[in-house]
Amino acid sequence: MEQQANNNCKSTTTGGTLEIASDLYCQAYRLMLTARLLEEKLAALKRSGKIVGGVFLGRGQEALSVALGIHLRKGDIYAPLIRDQAGRLAFGEGMLDALRTYLGSALGSMRGRDGNIHRGRPREGYFAMISHLGAMVSAVCGALIARRFRGETSIVGATCIGDGGTSTGSFHEGLNLAAIEKLPLVVVVANNQYAYSTPNSSQFACHHLVDRAIGYGITGHRVIGNDLADCLKVLQKAVAAARTGGGPQLVVADLLRLIGHADHDDASYITEAQKQSPLGRDCLILAQNTILEKRWMSQEELDLWQKEIEVEIEATTTRVLREPAPDPEEELWIPFATSHIHSES
Amino acid sequence: MTSITYLEAIRAAQAHALKEDSRVFIYGQDVGAFGGAFKATKNLAKEFPGRVMDSPISEDAMIGMAIGAAIEGMRPIVEMQFADFSTCGLNQIANHAATLFYRTEVPCPLVVRLPSGGTSGGGPFHSQSLEAIYAYFPGLVVMTPGTVEDAYTMLLEAINIDDPVIFCEHKFLYYHLKAESLPTTALPANKARVTRPGRDATIVTYSAMLHESLAAAAELSQDGYEIEVVDLRSVKPLDTDTILASVARTGRLLVVSEAFPWGGVAAEVIARVTAEGFGLLDAPPQRLNAKDTPVPYHPALWGTHRPTASTIASALHRLLKL
Numbered sequence: 303m304e305q306q307a308n309n310n311c312k313s314t315t316t317g318g319t320l321e322i323a324s325d326l327y328c329q330a331y332r333l334m335l336t337a338r339l340l341e342e343k344l345a346a347l348k349r350s351g352k353i354v355g356g357v358f359l360g361r362g363q364e365a366l367s368v369a370l371g372i373h374l375r376k377g378d379i380y381a382p383l384i385r386d387q388a389g390r391l392a393f394g395e396g397m398l399d400a401l402r403t404y405l406g407s408a409l410g411s412m413r414g415r416d417g418n419i420h421r422g423r424p425r426e427g428y429f430a431m432i433s434h435l436g437a438m439v440s441a442v443c444g445a446l447i448a449r450r451f452r453g454e455t456s457i458v459g460a461t462c463i464g465d466g467g468t469s470t471g472s473f474h475e476g477l478n479l480a481a482i483e484k485l486p487l488v489v490v491v492a493n494n495q496y497a498y499s500t501p502n503s504s505q506f507a508c509h510h511l512v513d514r515a516i517g518y519g520i521t522g523h524r525v526i527g528n529d530l531a532d533c534l535k536v537l538q539k540a541v542a543a544a545r546t547g548g549g550p551q552l553v554v555a556d557l558l559r560l561i562g563h564a565d566h567d568d569a570s571y572i573t574e575a576q577k578q579s580p581l582g583r584d585c586l587i588l589a590q591n592t593i594l595e596k597r598w599m600s601q602e603e604l605d606l607w608q609k610e611i612e613v614e615i616e617a618t619t620t621r622v623l624r625e626p627a628p629d630p631e632e633e634l635w636i637p638f639a640t641s642h643i644h645s646e647s
Numbered sequence: 648m649t650s651i652t653y654l655e656a657i658r659a660a661q662a663h664a665l666k667e668d669s670r671v672f673i674y675g676q677d678v679g680a681f682g683g684a685f686k687a688t689k690n691l692a693k694e695f696p697g698r699v700m701d702s703p704i705s706e707d708a709m710i711g712m713a714i715g716a717a718i719e720g721m722r723p724i725v726e727m728q729f730a731d732f733s734t735c736g737l738n739q740i741a742n743h744a745a746t747l748f749y750r751t752e753v754p755c756p757l758v759v760r761l762p763s764g765g766t767s768g769g770g771p772f773h774s775q776s777l778e779a780i781y782a783y784f785p786g787l788v789v790m791t792p793g794t795v796e797d798a799y800t801m802l803l804e805a806i807n808i809d810d811p812v813i814f815c816e817h818k819f820l821y822y823h824l825k826a827e828s829l830p831t832t833a834l835p836a837n838k839a840r841v842t843r844p845g846r847d848a849t850i851v852t853y854s855a856m857l858h859e860s861l862a863a864a865a866e867l868s869q870d871g872y873e874i875e876v877v878d879l880r881s882v883k884p885l886d887t888d889t890i891l892a893s894v895a896r897t898g899r900l901l902v903v904s905e906a907f908p909w910g911g912v913a914a915e916v917i918a919r920v921t922a923e924g925f926g927l928l929d930a931p932p933q934r935l936n937a938k939d940t941p942v943p944y945h946p947a948l949w950g951t952h953r954p955t956a957s958t959i960a961s962a963l964h965r966l967l968k969l
């Protein structure tokens with residue numbers, strides 16, 4: 303199902319009738335389950351005082367997140383945001399990096415210098431977000447322009463953002479730049495109806511965020527954010543379109559975050575009606591039901607997966623908890639990469 | 648004999664870098680076919696097709712784009728149309744570019760060129776000197792060249808440095824300041840230079856104020872005073888050693904800066920000299936900044952708002968009597 307959004311604008315699309323292969327679906331489910339269980343572990347580690355600072359969870363958003371990560375390849379650029387544990391795993395981040403960063407291990411990619419979701423390996427195309435919402439959009443554009451200079455084709459840059467983040471100037475400037483340069487950029491907006499406690503009604507006044515695509519002159523896609531099949535279909539289409547010269551793609555998902563903004567927040571502002579609506583359904587349970595209904599896997603097989611994941615999480619946590627913390631005495635306290643520049647006392 | 652201006656030196660440095668290093672590209676408003684608001688990129692788009700790119704009026708995204716490109720191994724030069732507009736890109740500079748290496752161990756080699764400082768008629772939004780804002784943030788190098796030669800060699804060094812460099816080039820010097828030829832040797836950007844040796848007092852200054860200070864020093868030499876003038880060249884890193892060595896010779900310090908007074912480069916220099924060289928001082932260190940108001944438009948007001956050779960000379964006379 304493709305809709306012409308407006309006369310001289312690019313089209314707005316939805317998932318449509320594209321079929322998703324069962325093995326891709328099950329692979330995505332496993333990553334979602336891993337993200338869910340890993341995040342539950344992170345929440346427990348926070349409660350027991352092992353994690354310092356915020357813990358930001360993506361409960362309810364795993365289907366959307368994984369659907370982007372799973373369609374990216376090695377060599378692509380990926381700049382995830384706060385609720386993208388599933389996408390990070392799909393892009394190839396092991397749970398070791400996540401646990402090391404949350405637990406402040408000196409051996410992690412951030413070495414205690416940054417924490418929680420502010421992690422990545424930029425040299426491997428896996429950008430480390432800064433907190434300032436919207437800032438990653440133009441950074442991914444820059445990476446894509448660098449690749450264009452080098453003559454690389456068939457690559458994609460992708461980043462994620464929430465409904466609240468779409469109100470920043472940075473988001474607008476980045477998307478506009480991408481549109482001008484016709485970059486292979488995919489921006490996935492998780493509209494979980496709230497930015498912290500702020501509802502959509504105080505965030506934007508357009509009918510639907512996907513309509514913004516028209517203003518930028520790029521393609522917009524709508525997706526049902528808790529429906530794994532729809533997420534996989536739409537993201538497959540959007541990523542493929544970007545990869546094959548279709549220019550920037552704006553994907554907007556409607557969903558609900560099934561947990562507070564961070565560990566301290568009980569999300570009491572989310573209404574009962576929203577929780578009971580289709581938006582409030584848990585993508586992980588829906589996906590599991592689908593797998594069982596279609597008999598792609600049995601309950602026993604799914605239980606075995608869960609066991610395997612839990613074992614890996616426990617083993618990795620135990621390992622990371624034994625790792626050294628950063629040592630302030632050994633820390634160089636130098637913010638510069640250039641050797642003669644930091645000779646200043 | 649031909650001569651080259653400060654502005655031409657900046658253009659020449661960019662042309663050289665584009666020629667020598669395929670990782671270099673330029674991004675900014677009107678920098679392409681038009682050659683930039685000040686013509687600092689004149690003809691470069693033609694000479695280096697595809698590598699001098701016009702940007703939308705999106706300072707945040709311009710810097711963000713440069714950061715992403717730098718991560719991927721490029722050496723972007725971003726031209727801000729005026730330094731004043733760089734505040735719209737402050738977040739990407741201060742929170743993204745400046746923190747990247749410390750956080751991730753991935754260098755962020757980009758240069759942001761800021762056409763800085765006052766010119767007659769510039770007014771509040773086309774005149775500011777913002778070096779202190781950028782120097783505040785760990786991870787940024789801030790260069791403030793005051794000569795044609797430095798404009799050339801320091802811009803080349805800025806492009807080669809693996810860190811984000813805020814390159815504050817002074818608009819007042821663009822056309823006025825001339826040299827006979829481009830230099831073939833360079834003092835590293837992190838070193839200050841004793842431009843004029845002296846005995847009775849030290850002026851520490853940089854950028855366009857170097858020339859006002861040299862004029863004031865010349866004026867005082869007629870009264871028999873020998874004023875030493877130290878050109879910081881870069882405000883971050885700050886070459887405290889050269890400053891202290893000069894104060895050790897003269898015992899008196901005046902810091903001159905065109906920027907607003909509150910918490911700026913002049914305050915930092917005085918704090919360091921007071922903390923590390925208190926015993927070298929024969930008199931309380933002094934500073935002369937622009938006034939603590941927005942930069943006024945009218946030439947009569949502007950000429951009084953910023954330090955000039957004559958107000959610097961008066962400040963020196965006061966300092967010598969302290």
Ligand SMILES: Cc1ncc(C[n+]2csc(CCOP(=O)(O)OP(=O)(O)O)c2C)c(N)n1
Pocket residue numbers: 384385433434435463464465466467468470492494496497498559563
């Ligand atoms: C520019 C900026 N302003 C404020 C914040 C503080 N902040 C962090 S998350 C958040 C809410 C984000 O909401 P949304 O973009 O909808 O993402 P969600 O948390 O719902 O996934 C805010 C206000 C920030 N990180 N960046």
Ligand SMILES: [Mg+2]
Pocket residue numbers: 464465466492493494495496497498
């Ligand atoms: Mg939200």
